[in-house]
Amino acid sequence: MSTGTLYDKVWELHRVAELPGGSTQLFIGLHLIHEVTSPQAFAALADLGLTVRHPERTVATVDHIVPTTSQQRPFADPLAEEMLSTLERNCATHGITLHGIGSGRQGIVHVIAPELGLSQPGMTVACGDSHTSTHGAFGAIAFGIGTSQVRDVLASQSLAMTKLRVRRIWVEGALQPGVYAKDLVLHIIRRLGVKGGVGHAYEFAGPTIDGLSMEERMTLCNMAIEGGARVGYVNPDATTFAALRGRPAAPSGEAWQRALAWWSSIASDADAVYDDEVRIDASAIAPTVTWGITPGQGIGVDEHVPTLEQIDPQERPLAEEAYRYMDLQPGTPIAGLPVDVCFIGSCTNGRLSDLQAAAAVARGRQVAPGLRAFVVPGSEQVAAAAEAEGLDRIFREAGFEWRAPGCSMCLAMNPDRLEGREISASSSNRNFKGRQGSASGRTLLMSPAMVAAAAVTGVVSDVRQLLP
Amino acid sequence: MDFPSGPIPLVTGTALPLPGDDIDTDRIIPARFLKGVSFAGLGEQAFADDRRELAGQHPFDRPDHAGARLLLVNGNFGCGSSREHAPQALMRWGIRALVGESFAEIFFGNCLALGLPCLQAPRAVMHELQALATAAPTAAWELDVMARELRQGDRRWPLTLADGPHGMLLSGRWDATGQLLAHDAELRATAARLPYLSGFRG
Ligand code: SF4
Numbered sequence: 001m002s003t004g005t006l007y008d009k010v011w012e013l014h015r016v017a018e019l020p021g022g023s024t025q026l027f028i029g030l031h032l033i034h035e036v037t038s039p040q041a042f043a044a045l046a047d048l049g050l051t052v053r054h055p056e057r058t059v060a061t062v063d064h065i066v067p068t069t070s071q072q073r074p075f076a077d078p079l080a081e082e083m084l085s086t087l088e089r090n091c092a093t094h095g096i097t098l099h100g101i102g103s104g105r106q107g108i109v110h111v112i113a114p115e116l117g118l119s120q121p122g123m124t125v126a127c128g129d130s131h132t133s134t135h136g137a138f139g140a141i142a143f144g145i146g147t148s149q150v151r152d153v154l155a156s157q158s159l160a161m162t163k164l165r166v167r168r169i170w171v172e173g174a175l176q177p178g179v180y181a182k183d184l185v186l187h188i189i190r191r192l193g194v195k196g197g198v199g200h201a202y203e204f205a206g207p208t209i210d211g212l213s214m215e216e217r218m219t220l221c222n223m224a225i226e227g228g229a230r231v232g233y234v235n236p237d238a239t240t241f242a243a244l245r246g247r248p249a250a251p252s253g254e255a256w257q258r259a260l261a262w263w264s265s266i267a268s269d270a271d272a273v274y275d276d277e278v279r280i281d282a283s284a285i286a287p288t289v290t291w292g293i294t295p296g297q298g299i300g301v302d303e304h305v306p307t308l309e310q311i312d313p314q315e316r317p318l319a320e321e322a323y324r325y326m327d328l329q330p331g332t333p334i335a336g337l338p339v340d341v342c343f344i345g346s347c348t349n350g351r352l353s354d355l356q357a358a359a360a361v362a363r364g365r366q367v368a369p370g371l372r373a374f375v376v377p378g379s380e381q382v383a384a385a386a387e388a389e390g391l392d393r394i395f396r397e398a399g400f401e402w403r404a405p406g407c408s409m410c411l412a413m414n415p416d417r418l419e420g421r422e423i424s425a426s427s428s429n430r431n432f433k434g435r436q437g438s439a440s441g442r443t444l445l446m447s448p449a450m451v452a453a454a455a456v457t458g459v460v461s462d463v464r465q466l467l468p
Numbered sequence: 469m470d471f472p473s474g475p476i477p478l479v480t481g482t483a484l485p486l487p488g489d490d491i492d493t494d495r496i497i498p499a500r501f502l503k504g505v506s507f508a509g510l511g512e513q514a515f516a517d518d519r520r521e522l523a524g525q526h527p528f529d530r531p532d533h534a535g536a537r538l539l540l541v542n543g544n545f546g547c548g549s550s551r552e553h554a555p556q557a558l559m560r561w562g563i564r565a566l567v568g569e570s571f572a573e574i575f576f577g578n579c580l581a582l583g584l585p586c587l588q589a590p591r592a593v594m595h596e597l598q599a600l601a602t603a604a605p606t607a608a609w610e611l612d613v614m615a616r617e618l619r620q621g622d623r624r625w626p627l628t629l630a631d632g633p634h635g636m637l638l639s640g641r642w643d644a645t646g647q648l649l650a651h652d653a654e655l656r657a658t659a660a661r662l663p664y665l666s667g668f669r670g
Contacts, residue, residue, distance in 0.1 A: 013658075013661065013662065014658060014662070015658070016651055016654045016655055016657075016658045017651045017654045019644070019647050020635065020639065020641065020647070021632050021633070021635040021636035021639065021641060021642075021647075022630070022631050022632030022635055022636075023632045023636075023644075025647075025648055025651060025654070027655065027658040027659065027662070029662060029664060029665070036502050036551075037550065037551065037552065039505035039506070040505070040506060040507055040552070043505075043506065048645065050645075050649075053655075057665075064502075065503065077503075079503040079504060080503065082504075082505060083503065083504075083505060086505045120664060122664065123664060128550055128552075129549075129550055130548065130549050130550040130574055132550075143574075144549075144550035144574050145550060145574070145577075146550055146551070146552035146555075146574060146577060146578035146581060147552035147553075147578075148552060148578065148581030148582065148643070148644075149577065149578075149581065151645065152644055152645050152648055155645050155648070155649060156645065156648035156649050156655065157655065157659075158648050158651075158655060158658075159644075159648070160644040160647070160648065162630075162632055194490055194544065194547060195490070195543060195544040195547070195570065195572075198544070198570065198572065198573060199573070228544070228547065228572070228573075230573050230574060251667055251668040251669075254670070255667055255668035255669050255670070256668070258663065258668040258670060259663075259664070259668040262663050262664075262668065294490050294492075294547075314489075314591075315489075317488065317489065318488070318489050318490060321488070411494075411499045411549075412499060412500070413499050413500065413502060413503060430492075430494065430548060430549075432492045432494040432495065432548060433494070433495055433517065433518075434494060434495065434498050434517045435494050435499075437499075437500070439498070439516075439517035439520060439521065440521070
């Protein structure tokens with residue numbers, strides 16, 4: 001059993017009571033909600049005759065269903081409009097802050113909460129969305145929950161949970177130019193598998209992690225869930241504190257000093273005990289691309305689609321399903337595979353540094369003929385910052401569409417979607433069958449820079465050859 | 469349709485095998501069906517895209533498996549999104565319990581919150597169970613949650629389920645809200661020791 005880790009400390013501090021069934025009641029410090037997984041929870045709350053216990057600890061935004069072309073109300077899609085107006089009504093009724101379209105603060109929930117300084121070290125963060133693990137980048141224990149649990153948090157600001165084991169993922173070695181946090185996390189999932197993290201919290205640590213920016217850490221923690229780990233986190237350090245300073249919800253003045261002391265005390269002790277440890281050499285990682293239908297089916301861009309013999313016998317049925325669905329031949333190179341659509345965005349890679357990396361590749365080049373390419377900033381703040389430095393112009397001149405913020409084609413609950421058998425190069429996090437809106441559509445996951453490289457060449461390409 | 473309520477010591481009915489590892493929640497219920505402010509109507513949409521792809525040959529479409537209450541699955545079932553729409557769709561289709569090699573955590577918790585027990589058996593056993601249910605689709609099965617055991621005729625297979633969820637299902641207190649609200653004083657005490665709740669104002 002782990003002791004002295006950030007996870008252990010945060011768990012202890014937030015432990016309310018032991019429940020009869022054997023689970024633990026855990027206090028939730030920050031609750032984030034959006035339009036898709038909250039309406040049924042508010043309805044259930046009303047059915048039970050309950051109110052929201054801590055409305056000031058819940059923050060709402062709208063992201064999953066918002067169109068990225070015209071955001072004029074009412075939305076063209078009446079179902080989307082109904083979902084947004086239901087969220088607006090619920091927030092107004094219960095006194096919950098909603099960062100809506102045009103507020104300057106709207107965006108993907110996992111992008112805006114860090115921007116606003118809401119996600120802080122030592123907190124427990126819950127949201128009805130599996131990529132809540134993102135906030136672990138700040139040294140929070142953050143995890144996705146279902147709608148019944150959203151109801152529980154609204155009602156009691158707490159949840160019935162079971163403690164996870166803690167695995168330290170120790171990363172050494174510098175990421176090579178053209179290799180990003182996205183490649184690192186795809187590599188980790190490839191190594192440990194999509195179920196490797198079930199029952200675990202992943203603590204990402206080591207010199208490479210210490211050197212990552214806050215946005216890179218968010219990309220990493222965001223995809224912990226794709227490796228089966230409900231929680232992923234990085235210990236808070238000077239990088240974390242610098243990123244929080246001056247944010248609207250961050251403490252200031254004397255409170256800032258007290259916060260620094262508390263945040264530092266929360267980090268894993270030097271002699272902390274982990275349930276196990278995995279070591280990763282980051283210097284050996286190539287730009288990584290998925291070829292299959294789970295995020296674990298990834299390879300270096302310079303590798304070939306694995307043959308059945310190269311695959312663990314247990315994983316072979318899934319690989320065969322992936323060959324069929326993706327229409328890929330085992331043993332063929334992944335580089336050179338033509339793509340139809342290029343999507344840059346999502347809570348994994350829709351932040352300013354992601355757009356900067358993609359723009360560096362797109363600058364002065366042209367999107368390949370016949371290909372649709374679009375950029376969806378993760379939030380209104382990201383959009384404004386990108387526009388202030390002219391990234392929108394670089395993308396537009398290269399033939400990309402520059403859209404309004406939202407989840408967009410990450411899960412295609414809005415009009416942005418693949419059609420038929422189209423194949424996309426995508427900076428999002430899931431390549432599941434049908435994920436991007438077409439039941440037979442195909443997704444190749446990669447970093448934003450790699451998506452830009454695919455867009456300007458028309459095929460999966462090694463971004464290292466396009467960098468200055 | 470009656471949804472689960474109260475203690476759940478036993479689930480009986482026919483069984484539906486759904487082979488494959490890593491079946492994610494996007495497949496159980498594609499995102500476009502999440503557009504709605506209630507869960508009603510999700511039952512018919514369960515596995516919508518997989519079913520269309522298999523044009524009538526999907527286990528959920530085979531007439532001899534209609535009305536099945538037990539779902540037999542393989543590894544990492546329900547991985548991916550946190551959408552409770554996935555277990556809601558299965559429940560509204562008629563499923564009342566799952567037996568599988570392993571379940572993704574958020575999915576498992578969502579099932580528990582709805583009163584859908586998810587019990588585990590090793591890979592080889594799951595293959596055997598799936599073969600049996602395929603060969604005899606109308607056979608009656610008994611999932612004894614209390615004894616953590618699956619039975620068909622005079623055969624029985626031991627299953628695993630952690631003590632926590634086991635206790636919750638048997639006591640009927642798998643729906644946590646009431647228990648959480650009961651600890652009002654403890655909730656206040658916990659809030660009082662978290663400096664960030666007052667903005668570190670000392
Ligand atoms: S961007 Fe994608 S993964 Fe992230 S919250 Fe939106 S839909 Fe979920």
